[in-house]
Amino acid sequence: xxxxAKYEKRGLLxxxxxxxxxxRGQAVLAPSDTAGLWRxxxxxxxxxxxxxxxxxxxxxxxxxxxxxxxxxxxLCKMACCNLAESFENSASVTVGYSDAVTGAxxxxxxxxxxxxxxxxxxxxPVMRGLGAPFGLSxxxxxxxxxxxxxxxxxxxxxxLEGITGQINMEHRKPTDEKPLFVNAxxxxxxKMDLNVASSLQLGxxxxxxxxxxxSGNVVGMDHNRDGFMDDPLQLIYSxxxxxxxxxxxxxxxxxxxxxxxxxxRGGMVGExxxxxxxxxxxxxxxxxxxxxxxxxxxxxLKVGVPLNEDNSQNIALVADGTWQNxxxxxxxxxxxxxxxxxxxxxxxxxxxxxxxxxxxxxxxxxDALSQNLQRAGSAALAPSxxxxxxxxxxxxxxxxEKLTAIAGLRADWYAEKGLKLSPxxxxxxxxxxxxxxxxxxxxxxxxxxxxIDHLGVFSxxxxxxxxxxxxxxxxxxxxxxxxxxxxxxxASDNAALSLDYFRSQFTQQVIVDRERFADAISFxxxxxxxxxxxATDSFQLDFSCEPVERFTVSLTARYTHARSTxxxxxxxxxxxxxxxxxxxxxxRAKGVLNLQYATRLRKWIFDFTxxxxxxxxxxxxMKDLRAEDGSLLYPGGRTPVYPLLYLQVTRRFKGVDLYxxxxxxxxxxxxxxxxxxxKADGTIDTSLPNFDASCxxxxxxxxxxxxxxRITLWKTV
Amino acid sequence: MKLLLxxxxxxxxxxxxxVTSIHCKKCENKIEDNxxxxxxxxxxxxxxxxxxxxxxxxxTKTDVETLRKAINKLGYTAEVQEK
Numbered sequence: 054x055x056x057x058a059k060y061e062k063r064g065l066l067x068x069x070x071x072x073x074x075x076x077r078g079q080a081v082l083a084p085s086d087t088a089g090l091w092r093x094x095x096x097x098x099x100x101x102x103x104x105x106x107x108x109x110x111x112x113x114x115x116x117x118x119x120x121x122x123x124x125x126x127x128l129c130k131m132a133c134c135n136l137a138e139s140f141e142n143s144a145s146v147t148v149g150y151s152d153a154v155t156g157a158x159x160x161x162x163x164x165x166x167x168x169x170x171x172x173x174x175x176x177x178p179v180m181r182g183l184g185a186p187f188g189l190s191x192x193x194x195x196x197x198x199x200x201x202x203x204x205x206x207x208x209x210x211x212x213l214e215g216i217t218g219q220i221n222m223e224h225r226k227p228t229d230e231k232p233l234f235v236n237a238x239x240x241x242x243x244k245m246d247l248n249v250a251s252s253l254q255l256g257x258x259x260x261x262x263x264x265x266x267x268s269g270n271v272v273g274m275d276h277n278r279d280g281f282m283d284d285p286l287q288l289i290y291s292x293x294x295x296x297x298x299x300x301x302x303x304x305x306x307x308x309x310x311x312x313x314x315x316x317x318r319g320g321m322v323g324e325x326x327x328x329x330x331x332x333x334x335x336x337x338x339x340x341x342x343x344x345x346x347x348x349x350x351x352x353x354l355k356v357g358v359p360l361n362e363d364n365s366q367n368i369a370l371v372a373d374g375t376w377q378n379x380x381x382x383x384x385x386x387x388x389x390x391x392x393x394x395x396x397x398x399x400x401x402x403x404x405x406x407x408x409x410x411x412x413x414x415x416x417x418x419x420d421a422l423s424q425n426l427q428r429a430g431s432a433a434l435a436p437s438x439x440x441x442x443x444x445x446x447x448x449x450x451x452x453x454e455k456l457t458a459i460a461g462l463r464a465d466w467y468a469e470k471g472l473k474l475s476p477x478x479x480x481x482x483x484x485x486x487x488x489x490x491x492x493x494x495x496x497x498x499x500x501x502x503x504x505i506d507h508l509g510v511f512s513x514x515x516x517x518x519x520x521x522x523x524x525x526x527x528x529x530x531x532x533x534x535x536x537x538x539x540x541x542x543x544a545s546d547n548a549a550l551s552l553d554y555f556r557s558q559f560t561q562q563v564i565v566d567r568e569r570f571a572d573a574i575s576f577x578x579x580x581x582x583x584x585x586x587x588a589t590d591s592f593q594l595d596f597s598c599e600p601v602e603r604f605t606v607s608l609t610a611r612y613t614h615a616r617s618t619x620x621x622x623x624x625x626x627x628x629x630x631x632x633x634x635x636x637x638x639x640x641r642a643k644g645v646l647n648l649q650y651a652t653r654l655r656k657w658i659f660d661f662t663x664x665x666x667x668x669x670x671x672x673x674x675m676k677d678l679r680a681e682d683g684s685l686l687y688p689g690g691r692t693p694v695y696p697l698l699y700l701q702v703t704r705r706f707k708g709v710d711l712y713x714x715x716x717x718x719x720x721x722x723x724x725x726x727x728x729x730x731x732k733a734d735g736t737i738d739t740s741l742p743n744f745d746a747s748c749x750x751x752x753x754x755x756x757x758x759x760x761x762x763r764i765t766l767w768k769t770v
Numbered sequence: 771m772k773l774l775l776x777x778x779x780x781x782x783x784x785x786x787x788x789v790t791s792i793h794c795k796k797c798e799n800k801i802e803d804n805x806x807x808x809x810x811x812x813x814x815x816x817x818x819x820x821x822x823x824x825x826x827x828x829x830t831k832t833d834v835e836t837l838r839k840a841i842n843k844l845g846y847t848a849e850v851q852e853k
Contacts, residue, residue, distance in 0.1 A: 655806065
């Protein structure tokens with residue numbers, strides 16, 4: 054430990070600068086990161102120790118962007134088997150399912166789909182393109198040390214794909230003094246998780262982290278007796294190895310690999326809870342389902358080199374390569390996409406003085422994607438080669454602790470789309486120690502992947518109506534602000550009250566319209582200057598405090614208003630545009646209450662989370678659906694407001710944590726998840742266009758209970 | 771009887787503060803996760819600002835030297851802070 058501390062003071066100082074460029078600027082703050090972020094760690098200690106030590110989630114005081122941090126403690130409040138489930142106690146992020154068949158999870162930030170949020174793995178873009186639909190399930194929660202959710206237009210350094218914000222994951226570090234960590238858990242739905250992590254320090258310069266994961270379920274449940282499994286049978290196994298090399302003079306090298314295999318079989322339930330669908334023997338009239346196999350391989354390299362002794366000038370290289378493929382079958386359809394991606398970032402940073410810093414750099418992204426789609430009623434999709442080459446610069450001005458102003462600009466050349474200029478601006482002002490004001494805005498751009506972004510369309514009998522070719526560029530501006538007030542209350546000096554507002558407005562967006570035609574899903578482009586508007590406003594209020602020692606309370610309320618211009622149902626051609634409407638299946642409001650009480654020395658920890666989920670407009674074709682008793686399922690065309698409760702009790706021993714918990718304790722589930730015409734035997738006729746298993750707005754499973762163990766072996770001398 | 775036992779326990783409680791070489795949140799976690807389960811430790815407060823570890827302990831079950839060694843074993847220096 055002493056040896057490492059010495060190096061942190063010398064060598065890691067630079068690397069802190071190099072690899073936390075965006076952290077120190079306007080992107081995600083990583084207070085618990087030990088990835089050489091000596092400065093960052095020092096800066097954020099006060100907050101981390103006073104706020105996050107017991108609570109788990111908190112709003113970062115130092116970050117220039119409005120950033121919610123889910124700490125290691127927060128990741129232990131629930132089962133948090135994977136990244137998606139880690140957001141269950143956050144109101145900023147809403148978690149749902151893409152459909153009722155594949156088990157793919159999706160999130161929403163600022164009311165918009167997760168495809169508009171940039172996912173980062175220690176400030177390296179991940180889950181892009183084909184990696185997105187199941188990506189949230191591929192990151193085990195227990196591999197993570199913390200998660201940072203930054204709202205708004207973040208740093209330009211990692212590209213512009215984050216329109217609504219960035220979510221950064223910090224993994225367990227090679228420098229962790231934990232030679233062995235094991236986590237095993239089992240749920241009442243037969244889902245089992247096993248995670249193993251080992252951080253080893255091999256001398257003064259080398260350290261490595263090995264992360265292993267296996268999860269799966271052995272029986273498919275059909276609690277609502279609709280003939281479909283609530284969750285598919287899945288098996289995921291993944292292995293990651295991360296290395297860190299640092300030299301006393303400051304050079305630092307990080308590299309790593311990750312490999313993953315995922316198989317999933319869902320759809321109609323057969324005997325003994327096994328899938329009834331057989332992709333090789335499928336014919337119309339036989340049991341419908343999905344059969345998906347995914348392979349994923351990723352490697353990365355980061356190098357940071359100081360250019361002078363005081364580390365005020367330095368360069369960094371970040372390179373990343375990913376290959377992934379998927380063999381997916383849905384009834385008679387097959388989809389066999391494959392993607393090869395490369396990412397390169399070269400940065401130079403100069404800290405001219407305490408007040409003035411700048412970063413400039415070059416970047417390139419390349420994605421080669423083939424899709425091989427065979428689906429009745431849909432044209433074949435041509436392979437795409439998407440490239441982005443860009444230059445960027447970011448200037449930061451500090452006036453002590455009071456004011457930070459960051460101006461960033463990117464010039465990117467997009468293959469087939471041309472040159473795009475994208476500015477971003479962030480202001481943070483703290484007129485008093487206890488008050489922080491933030492303003493932020495800028496442009497975001499991303500290549501859309503219409504089919505990949507909307508995996509749920511495969512779980513329908515509808516044709517796909519394409520009104521454009523290839524991968525249109527989605528273009529949006531996001532503006533917003535935040536005010537946070539810290540004050541003493543109860544046992545803590547850092548009770549916090551925070552209010553934020555953000556607006557995202559698209560100048561070009563791919564609309565996936567399920568209401569235009571009865572028998573087809575229509576994909577078309579909305580251009581704000583020509584035919585309509587798509588905008589989302591999001592308000593959020595957060596309050597957290599520690600009324601008495603070791604008892605933390607956090608309360609959050611969010612309101613989202615998302616609307617867009619859609620085509621007039623049934624109309625085709627250029628005069629098809631109708632009125633602006635509320636976007637369907639987007640919950641307007643959400644409230645989350647989280648309580649945690651820990652006994653002295655935290656030997657017992659009790660976590661309770663309650664959330665209330667507001668209503669959403671349902672698709673027009675769902676408005677007349679009726680329950681078995683004949684009553685309307687969606688009066689007024691809106692989903693019901695529903696509560697969710699979570700409870701967990703943890704008993705801690707030296708090196709061993711035992712926990713039991715329950716999810717969805719109100720046992721609320723969505724009724725009639727699978728839409729379509731029922732045959733005489735009561736099963737859904739999946740050959741008809743009105744078959745639709747993708748209209749998911751609520752929980753698919755009722756009460757679940759779980760138990761688990763975490764074993765930690767600490768390094769000693 | 772219960773009151774007598776409580777009084778006896780209170781009489782046996784002692785406090786000690788160590789100035790240590792901890793420097794980060796991870797160090798704090800390591801101290802808390804391990805010292806909390808040392809025999810005789812009744813309460814623990816880690817302060818990163820001044821790098822101190824304050825321990826309330828049952829003097830019939832442990833002593834300052836044992837606690838100091840426990841901190842040393844985790845890789846940190848520990849000196850008793852004079853009051």
